[in-house]
Amino acid sequence: MIYFDNSATTAIYPSALDTYVKTSQRIMGNPSSLHGLGTQANRLLQQARKQIAEFLNVQSNEIYFTSGGTEGDNWVIKGTVIAKREYGNHIIISSVEHPAVSRTAGQLRELGYEVSIAPVDKNGFLQLDKFTELIRPETILVSVMGVNNEVGAIQPIEAISSALEKYPTIHFHVDAVQAVGKVDQTKWLTPRVDFATFSAHKFHGPRGVGFIYWKAGRKLAPLLNGGGQESGQRATTENLPAIVAMSRALRMHLEERAERPNHTAVIRQYLKEALAGYDKVTIFSGDHNFAPHILTFGIKGVRGEVLVHALEEKQIFVSTTSACSSRKKVDSSTLHAMRIPHDIATTAVRVSLDGANTMAEAEQFMVVFNHLYEKFSKIN
Amino acid sequence: MQYTEIMVRYGELSTKGKNRRSFIMRLAQNVRGALVKFPNLKIHADRDRMHILLNDEDSRLVIPRLEKVFGIQNFSPSIRVEKNLDALKQMTQQIMEEIYTGKETFKITAKRSDHNFELDSHGLQQFLGDAVIDVFPEIKAQMKRPDINLRVEIRRDSAYLSYETIKGAGGLPVGTSGRGMLMLSGGIDSPVAGYLAMKRGVEIEAVHFASPPYTSEQALQKAKDLTEKLTPYVGGIQFTKVPFTEIQEEIKKHSPQGYWMTLTRRMMLRITDAIREMRYGLVIINGESLGQVASQTLHSMVAINEVTTTPIIRPVVTMDKTEIIELAEKIDTFELAIQPFEDCCTIFAPPQPKTRPKLDKVFELEERFDIDGLIARCLAGLKTEEIIPAQAEKDEEFADFL
Numbered sequence: 001m002i003y004f005d006n007s008a009t010t011a012i013y014p015s016a017l018d019t020y021v022k023t024s025q026r027i028m029g030n031p032s033s034l035h036g037l038g039t040q041a042n043r044l045l046q047q048a049r050k051q052i053a054e055f056l057n058v059q060s061n062e063i064y065f066t067s068g069g070t071e072g073d074n075w076v077i078k079g080t081v082i083a084k085r086e087y088g089n090h091i092i093i094s095s096v097e098h099p100a101v102s103r104t105a106g107q108l109r110e111l112g113y114e115v116s117i118a119p120v121d122k123n124g125f126l127q128l129d130k131f132t133e134l135i136r137p138e139t140i141l142v143s144v145m146g147v148n149n150e151v152g153a154i155q156p157i158e159a160i161s162s163a164l165e166k167y168p169t170i171h172f173h174v175d176a177v178q179a180v181g182k183v184d185q186t187k188w189l190t191p192r193v194d195f196a197t198f199s200a201h202k203f204h205g206p207r208g209v210g211f212i213y214w215k216a217g218r219k220l221a222p223l224l225n226g227g228g229q230e231s232g233q234r235a236t237t238e239n240l241p242a243i244v245a246m247s248r249a250l251r252m253h254l255e256e257r258a259e260r261p262n263h264t265a266v267i268r269q270y271l272k273e274a275l276a277g278y279d280k281v282t283i284f285s286g287d288h289n290f291a292p293h294i295l296t297f298g299i300k301g302v303r304g305e306v307l308v309h310a311l312e313e314k315q316i317f318v319s320t321t322s323a324c325s326s327r328k329k330v331d332s333s334t335l336h337a338m339r340i341p342h343d344i345a346t347t348a349v350r351v352s353l354d355g356a357n358t359m360a361e362a363e364q365f366m367v368v369f370n371h372l373y374e375k376f377s378k379i380n
Numbered sequence: 381m382q383y384t385e386i387m388v389r390y391g392e393l394s395t396k397g398k399n400r401r402s403f404i405m406r407l408a409q410n411v412r413g414a415l416v417k418f419p420n421l422k423i424h425a426d427r428d429r430m431h432i433l434l435n436d437e438d439s440r441l442v443i444p445r446l447e448k449v450f451g452i453q454n455f456s457p458s459i460r461v462e463k464n465l466d467a468l469k470q471m472t473q474q475i476m477e478e479i480y481t482g483k484e485t486f487k488i489t490a491k492r493s494d495h496n497f498e499l500d501s502h503g504l505q506q507f508l509g510d511a512v513i514d515v516f517p518e519i520k521a522q523m524k525r526p527d528i529n530l531r532v533e534i535r536r537d538s539a540y541l542s543y544e545t546i547k548g549a550g551g552l553p554v555g556t557s558g559r560g561m562l563m564l565s566g567g568i569d570s571p572v573a574g575y576l577a578m579k580r581g582v583e584i585e586a587v588h589f590a591s592p593p594y595t596s597e598q599a600l601q602k603a604k605d606l607t608e609k610l611t612p613y614v615g616g617i618q619f620t621k622v623p624f625t626e627i628q629e630e631i632k633k634h635s636p637q638g639y640w641m642t643l644t645r646r647m648m649l650r651i652t653d654a655i656r657e658m659r660y661g662l663v664i665i666n667g668e669s670l671g672q673v674a675s676q677t678l679h680s681m682v683a684i685n686e687v688t689t690t691p692i693i694r695p696v697v698t699m700d701k702t703e704i705i706e707l708a709e710k711i712d713t714f715e716l717a718i719q720p721f722e723d724c725c726t727i728f729a730p731p732q733p734k735t736r737p738k739l740d741k742v743f744e745l746e747e748r749f750d751i752d753g754l755i756a757r758c759l760a761g762l763k764t765e766e767i768i769p770a771q772a773e774k775d776e777e778f779a780d781f782l
Contacts, residue, residue: 019781039598044778051782061715248782 002316002361006202007149007178007294007352013204013249020206020245031238032229045238048247055254056189058213064230065243068210069177072197073100073143075223075234076173076212080141080195081108082221087169088138090114094126094155095337096148101175102333105143114138123286124153124338132163141171146179146188146196150321150334150350151285152294154183161192171195171218177202177210181253182264182291194218200242205249209242256355264353265292267362271351274366278373282344284335293354296321298347299373301380307349307372314368319350383439383457386446387542388430391453391550399556404430407451407553413615414445443546448612450579451556452548456531458540463497468504469511471541472530476512476519479543484527485520486512492534504532552581554614559583560663560693561656563648566603566723569667569696571610571713572704576695577665578613585618585659586610586767587652591625594728599721607767609713616768618659622651623761627754628728634748637730641675642737643745644728645684650751651758653688665693669704674733683737 003011012020023044029037031045046060053060066072081091093105095117109115118131126144135142142164144155157174164172173195179188181203189196195218199210214220214233226235275281275297284296298304304320311318321334335345351365390407408425411432415421420435421442434442439457446455459475461467476486490504499507508530509521533540562574564586574584588603600621607619624647631643652664668676675684685692696704708714 023781034596034598036597039601044781047778047782244778244781251782 002357002365004351004353004357004361004365005317005319006354006357007350008319009201009207010204010354011356012201012206012245013252015252016205016245016249019248020241023241023244027240027244031240032227041240044244045240048244051247052211052250055250056185056213059216061231062214062216064212064214064234065238066197066210066212066234067208067239068201069098069175069197069199070100071223072199072210072212073098073173073175074104076171076195076197076214076220077101077104077108077141077143078223079220080171080173081113083219084140084171088136088140090116090136090138091141091143092116092118092131092134092139093143094118094120094131094145096120096124096126096150096153096334097143097145098149098175098177101143101145118144120153120334120337122338122340124148124151124284124334125289126155126160128156128159128163131160135163135167135170139167139170141173143173143175145175145177147176147183147291147294148334149178149294150348151296151338152178152291153286154179154187154289154291156289157188157193158186158190161190164192173197176213178291178294181250181257182293189213195220200246200249203249203253205246206242209239209246211246253355260355262292263355264357267353267357267359268292268295268351270359271295271362271365275369280373280377282347284338284340284348294350294352296348296350298344298349299376300344300347302376303346304349307347310372311349311368316365316368319352321348321350382459384434384460385540386432386434386439386442386455386457387540388432388446388455388548389453390428390430391451391548392552400427403451403553403556406556407449410451410553410555410614411446411449414449414612415442416615417445418442445612446548447546448549449553450549450551450581450613451553453550454545454548456542456545458531458533458542460538460540463494463534463539465498465507468508468532468539468541472508472511472532473515475530475541475543476515476528479528480516480519482518485522486528486530487521487523487526488512488530488532490532490534494534494536497534504534508532549579549613551579554578554581555583557581557583558663559585559659559661560665561652561659561661562586563652563664563666564588564603564607565667566599566606566717566721567667568701568708568714568717569669569672569704571606571667571711571717572707573665573667573693573695574610575613575707575711575713577693578610582663582665582693583614584610584665585620585661587620587622587655589622589624589648589651589723591623591628594625594628595722598719599723602716602719602721603723604767605716606713608769609711609716611767611769616766618764619767620655620762620764622655623758624648624651627758630749630754632728635745638732638734639737639742639745640728640730641733642680642683642742645675645680646687646742646746647751647754649684649692650687650755653690654755654759655762656690663691663693664688665695667696668694669696669699669701672701674735677735679736680734683739683742686739686742 027041027044029041031042049063050060053063093101105115116134118126120126147154171194174188174193176188176196177199180198194215196213201207222233224235229235280300282298308320335348404425408423418437420437422433424431461471488505488508490501492501530543560582562584564570577584586607590600607617611617627647631640635643
């Protein structure tokens with residue numbers, strides 16, 4: 001089996017799973033309980049938080065645990081409009097956001113909020129000049145992802161940060177789900193960024209857990225009210241085993257990247273060059289300012305879905321662009337936003353790599369691809 | 381820019397006459413303690429300056445720690461270059477290219493302790509100033525308050541360039557004033573008092589009164605966490621836990637509630653004084669602030685202080701609560717301190733404590749207790765441990781989870 005769908009989800013690290021099991025079995029207390037078992041659980045919870053904070057170079061009290069990327073995006077966006085409703089009713093998102101952001105914004109629009117969509121250029125990068133024109137006195141939130149999940153474009157967070165220096169009251173949220181452990185942190189967690197969203201299962205942690213970075217001093221309303229957990233900002237008994245396993249997975253993932261910083265970039269480059277040799281192949285992911293683990297391409301005349309299933313027969317697993325929307329009969333919204341013609345956009349498939357992938361797998365992939373390409377060429 | 385060393389300028393030490401040498405040695409020891417995580421550092425403490433050779437350690441990680449060490453006026457990270465004009469010129473230009481954004485004025489300040497160097501200070505300033513103007517013809521030189529002051533020092537071994545001066549914590553090196561016992565309850569005031577005492581050179585040891593089961597394990601942990609927040613200034617702090625349950629129960633049983641507080645404080649002070657003697661301390665430090673609560677009126681202070689002649693330093697005595705909170709926030713103890721756990725001062729808090737306790741009444745009430753016996757039993761149960769800066773050994777409890 002060749003698993004090239006790591007932007008959809010990753011395999012949990014065995015040692016993170018071990019942490020999950022061990023925490024479930026041995027740390028039975030509720031972190032909110034006053035007795036020793038509770039305080040023990042609470043100490044572990046705080047250490048998991050501290051470890052994450054240290055890796056991001058932020059303070060422990062700036063990390064809040066969530067159920068994953070979707071909750072993080074919803075929380076920051078809805079929490080901002082609730083907390084800042086007296087200051088304005090306008091938010092800006094990019095045209096290539098994950099549905100967790102774009103549909104949340106859509107829901108707010110139905111409720112009467114103003115939502116502006118900042119366009120991207122043909123390569124998938126937010127256009128800074130068009131973006132700055134959208135800023136208004138009523139703007140309370142800007143939400144732009146760090147790395148696009150469908151083509152891998154690294155969004156110009158540093159440039160947006162500079163542009164937002166003049167507007168210190170606007171909340172700046174970065175969906176960093178695809179960025180952490182893949183792209184240098186300086187590119188997506190600048191000092192101007194107020195909030196960032198993370199999901200554990202994208203870096204070999206368990207499902208159903210994530211966290212947000214929430215810069216101290218910024219205001220956000222809670223979505224979950226209740227027993228006062230997470231400093232009163234997100235009630236519900238903490239998912240301690242998952243949180244601790246996530247903290248461990250993040251450590252391992254970042255250490256792995258530090259050890260082999262160019263591992264996926266080399267494999268990606270090989271695949272990209274090999275695929276470029278085929279006449280009917282369109283490559284949607286560029287070279288400069290693209291994440292080192294995502295490569296999106298298509299064969300003209302072959303729907304992405306067809307290629308996914310054909311590869312699957314050979315035990316190779318890839319996605320049609322964002323796995324979250326791949327079951328629907330629409331083409332990728334990112335490719336749409338890049339103004340790729342409809343019939344080309346529908347051919348897109350996404351290869352997403354990870355530290356566990358090898359060059360041998362990439363070579364085998366090309367053998368299979370070559371075979372399929374010839375087959376499809378005969379039919380078309 | 382890759383710094384090669386940090387030059388440290390001493391604070392008030394210069395006024396300390398014959399003790400200067402021991403002050404410098406102590407400062408060097410404290411700096412070493414604060415930077416223990418960087419094994420490659422070499423620290424040379426000279427009479428006038430201290431030089432910290434970085435040996436490839438990351439200056440961005442070293443600087444925040446150094447900023448907390450008392451006894452340092454300011455310090456300048458600097459770059460070492462070979463002692464020749466070519467190398468100096470090249471590095472000067474490289475630095476300016478990095479920091480000049482087109483707006484700043486500049487100045488070169490040269491100094492040489494090696495008088496055999498080919499140019500004198502003035503000549504060197506001229507030469508390097510020209511080198512900067514070669515690259516940025518439009519840049520303006522300004523002698524008074526320039527935006528960029530590039531300092532060049534020609535020493536015997538090498539030349540050193542620096543362009544930023546970072547403010548130090550000031551004060552005196554911790555330990556140079558002797559040792560004091562800090563009565564640490566777990567509130568906002570006592571950590572601030574400890575911090576201020578350290579700033580004036582006192583080596584503090586924390587004394588915490590615990591009355592389980594009336595006080596919880598969390599209250600004890602909170603006191604330790606607060607102590608831990610004070611460790612970056614010194615490296616490590618001794619923490620003594622005093623078993624106080626029996627004494628508090630006895631006082632409650634045998635005295636009227638109006639005097640509970642006064643009697644309790646007197647016992648605390650007696651015990652702290654006894655610990656001070658055992659640990660060769662000179663003074664006692666507490667977080668009392670005048671008029672804040674019943675035990676902190678002048679009358680109460682007289683009644684409580686009567687048990688000892690040991691000087692009691694009250695660094696925050698005349699400060700307003702808001703001023704204390706400001707400092708607590710600065711040293712990052714505020715958030716911890718406001719966690720609501722019962723401590724030995726809040727349990728058995730009498731409904732109407734006497735704000736003007738009378739000493740003769742106190743003496744009369746104390747007749748009812750076996751004070752020596754209570755103190756002896758209490759002292760027999762003392763537990764002392766060293767609290768060290770975070771992310772060290774104490775995290776090992778869960779090391780195989782994370």
